[in-house]
Amino acid sequence: MSKRLPNPDEVRSTFARLFADDPEKATAYLYDLGVASGYIETEAVERNIRWTSESAYGTLECTINLSKPEKDPRAIAEAAASPAKSAAAGAHDAVADATEAENRIPSACSSSDSAPIRSVPRCDLCWENEGFAGSPEHPAKPGLRIAAIELGGERWGLQYSPYAYVPEHCIALSEKHRPMRIAAACFERLLDFADAFPFYFIGSNADLPIVGGSILSHDHFQGGRHTFPLMKAPVERDVALEAFPDVRCGIVRWPASVLRLESADRASLCCAAARILRAWQSFSHDACAIASHSPNPSKDGCAVLHNTLNPIVRKTGATYTMDLVLRNNRTDAGHPWGIFHPGDELHHIKKENIGLIEIMGLAILPARLARELPAVQRELVRAARKNRSVAWVQAKLLEQKATAPHASWAADVYARRAAEFLDAGEKSDNEGSTDGFPEPTRRLSPPMQEEVGRVFETILETTGVFKRDETGAAGWNALIEAIRRTDSPRS
Template sequence: MTNLSQTVEVLVQRAIDKSMITRQDAIYARNQILSYLHVNEFIEEQSLAHVNDDIPDLLESLTDYAARHNIIEDLLDEREKLSAQMMNVFVSKPSEINRTFYQKYEESPVLATDFFYQFSKDTNYIQTKRIAKNIEFVTPSAYGDLDITINLSKPEKDPEQIKRERELKQEIAYPQCLLCKENEGYAGRIGHPARSNHRIIEIPLEGETWFFQYSPYVYYNEHSIVFSSEHRPMTITRDTFSRLTAFVEQFPHYFIGSNADLPIVGGSILSHDHYQAGRYTFAMTNAEDEFRFSIDPFPSIEASVVKWPLSVIRLRHEDRHYLVNAAHHILTKWRDYSDPDANIVAYTEKTPHNTITPIARKRGNQFELDLVLRNNRTTKQHPAGLFHPHEDVHHIKKENIGLIEVMGLAVLPPRLKDELETIKQALLGENVTVADYHQNWVQSIKKRHSLITEETVTQIVEQELGEKFARVLEDAGVYKRDRAGRQAFQRFIDTVNET
């Protein structure tokens, strides 16, 4: 009991240190935590000075206790549920968080987001301990420095968890999806994550109510999600461009973008209209203009094609409404555009293939919109997608190329952590078994690097991985970066200028 009492007391103290509660709240908070652990007594401790654990470690210790004493089943979702419920003891109500956010916004949008980001970390909604496990590095490329992340933050479900999810599969439609506003404060269940400590900020966008939150597993600095109050499918329309530019008008220190609205080229959740934002500079943001062009119906727009593996049109103007009209003009032209010589077909019967991945930001007084042209057509040779990572790079990445990857940040599967270590050993001549799907890659690395040592092998493998990711992005580009591709791109621009 002494160790448990100490852990609870330290957790309460950490919440006080982070200004989530005051000392007047301490006994109340302690008793709430004890009730979740089915404990009816508490032993006062003389000193807590030697305990250095932070909130995630303390919560893990308490959920370990609950699992050992059969208070919860030792399953991931049950642990997450209890952890979030205990943390919620220290978290203010949504109205109070929104009030504080907008009080700080009156001083500065930066202060408002700084407050909410720190709050989301302090309350363990952003899983800082797990995020620290991710492998991250930067590799130079012909397109600038690419960010590489091997995602280890999301815990893998053990077989018992998967079994229980199947056994308890229920026809529950509440919340309707992981992005719905009804997740705020939701306790969670087997198969649906715990959100007791989750808070969201209400923001107006072009006459609609939207919400702002951070991602629990941030892939970049202040990785946030902006989502509609209405559960409706994602669509890319004029309204999309209006909302994106309205957001950066309110939060000019953030970028915001949307996944495309079609399978293969879209994101993982197409059922709920949402965007992703953040305070981060991606390689694509810094990419130079490859060439500039004019848009005849919008003569004051600064338009260019960006030097980037995907096909990107960049628009700039001080008047965001004028910019939105130009972007919508390009979207309308692209939706129905076909160029068989460039393998671009707009429709198969009534099934659409063309769409756009848009990204908005502010640069000084100008609004900037990047329109990434996408096409999700499949062929017999490329059944996963013609403008999708091709089979020869699937050993690295075969999932959809969504908004984050489009901008130059690779989110690679956890399996690569161990596989890359094995590859390093093989390159150093050790007797190890490399997965069949990596064999050709390993042989090609050996041919390109005559001298591989323990001091150089990590840098070589990371650089080779970055080059593979650049190839992944090139596969996703509808116009290839050769003479034929540039000529084909120009043909589309000519169409944009037709009245």
Template sequence: MGAPLPAPKEVRAEFDRLLAQDAEAAVAYLHDLGASSGYLDEAAVARTIRWTAASPYGELEITINRSKPEKDPRAIAAAAARSAVADAPTGPGVPRCDLCWENEGFPGAPGRPAKPGLRIAAIELGGERWGLQFSPYAYFDEHCIALSAEHRPMRIDAPCLERLLDFADLFPFYFIGSNADLPIVGGSILSHDHFQGGRHVFPLMKAPVEREVALAGLPQVGCGVVRWPASALRLASHDRAALARAATRILEAWQRFSFEPCGIVAHDADGPHNTLNPIVHREGALYVMHLVLRNNRVDDARPWGVFHPGAQLHHLKKENIGLIEIMGLAILPPRLARELPAVERELAKAARAGRTPQEAEALLLEREATASHAAWAV
């Protein structure tokens, strides 16, 4: 059972006091509260299965996260569409989504469980009131969420980039990034504007630049194409304002860009399709921003997304490739912790019995836990 927590106002006051002196102490205070209350389930996080894999892009990180439920991309898109429609009022103090500030102290309701250990610190980003909390589904050290005080949809634009830079100034020891703001390429919650950050160096941040690019009129901003499986640019500058101008220029150009031979269409009857993942971290006085270009088009041949893994890989994962994964940390669903060992056991038995690949596949198809992996495994 978790330890008793101070009231939200008391937590915010203490966080503010600490932040004025030492940002590291402020976030340590907030994190320790979540851990002591049981809101941050450190035992569940410890059960996460982790390994690394060599690739042409560097060493990638792979996890099977046992604490986060699997979601369907179409359900995520449907939830975003519902949020875009004027909903009936939910009543004062009732959260509209899992990220609303109203979750703090909410006693719970059908479909909206209580979060008794949740505490949110108040910070200012882009002149707006935002909150800071730590994620109960921690994928890495001090995995935090910055969330708008207002329930509003995700939006990647120039003010978003400025808010990311503000966060990096407040907490220069954390990275901070945003999921894309469109279905298929966005995260699991598109209905509430938020960022994710924490104390981690991702494979994307270590990947080499394979080609430098000069930005006209911005000689103080370095820009390069990163050797990465997604189209990614790395901007770096000691001049924050110049970096923001460069990133905004690239964002706005990408939002207009079409090249149909590669399946890229900026806008059609279904709406806009081009967006990006912006990610910021500090290296001393140097600001580094990664921009990963995203497009969420679908077509008849690729109904899950032109640039989304095809159905032949959905036995491993079909959820959106979000911010964390686009940086090189794969988050696979908890069912694989049960299914993949079962596949391994069946293949080992088939090998000992001298079975052919076709016979091994047939054996896998006979079992619920292994059937979806049969063609891939052999």
């Protein structure tokens, strides 16, 4: 890099000065620093494979991310349960307060020469990552810079994601290392962010394993300059909230179960969202397999919460829109990965948690598919040209490591669409590739793209706590009645 990267305090000071004049100038400054430093790897992002796929719910977006590691949901859950990284909800604030001094970052006006030596960051989102030299257990993040912002009366940070799922994909992160928690205060912080940066969407992963994101140990949001498929989905049923006449509420036509709130009255919208959360956290419905809590023998009989949600906020003019995606993380013998999580039959495409970005209709698929899907496509093309049987195709796919996980699915695709693979093209070697990924993965055939899109649509449908049938409709009715009975939340 030919130009010196400003030190953290200088970045925060410049960001604050630009923000006072124009928030978009401030974010452009911070984003450009991330690109210039190489922290946002634009070349790697450009190599990601992207396409759109039509569904019953509108156009979905699919990407194969070549840089993001695939994570096991069970490992995420174990990390969230670790005493070193998380705390029970009841002890949440006490733990945060006890560690505040340890995690305090020097203010923007402090001298970098007098700043204390940073300890090893507790997670990938801790402010201590900024300037950390690295260790065998925790690699350095050179080029990372964090701007200071205020959300809910607290000091938070703003940085950009190196994975850049969407344009200007940003992360707002608490200065304190504390577990994620969906509560009324969370809604206030999201609305504060929307007021400060109305050109970005902002949302939160859920705060429970299975339905949460990849990091549950550090309170944070994700945002960016993007309109997701969920945001384009219409409200298909209005829901009257008598206590909040200035808030429009409705059920969104979406595979996941979503309530949409709209209002120009920020305070009223926030109160309505808090009431819905409170009702949902205690809601159970046997016919829909929803149980709000389950016993936990290891915690002196204290019940374990299963119901939470993804709140997503955007602002258009004076109007706030908040989508509340209902989530439940319960498991049972028949669904060890989660009753509302993709089952084993879908793991060949996606087994990770379905987090904030994906619940809005953008699939983040693992890098292994950049090798596996072309190999599958190659075999289907060859089989179609030789008029092979479905049984022969499945057996052939099972012989190869790259194609075996997809054998059953691909054989079904072949049975339905063999003729379409005659013209799909067979070139899928690595000749001419500079990154080890076959060039044809940049242009997966339309049938292959459509079929992967269908799998993603099915994955999203598994997350819906109220399925799109009579039983689901009855569940919605029961929840709406529970919301109307729920007292206003305590402040």
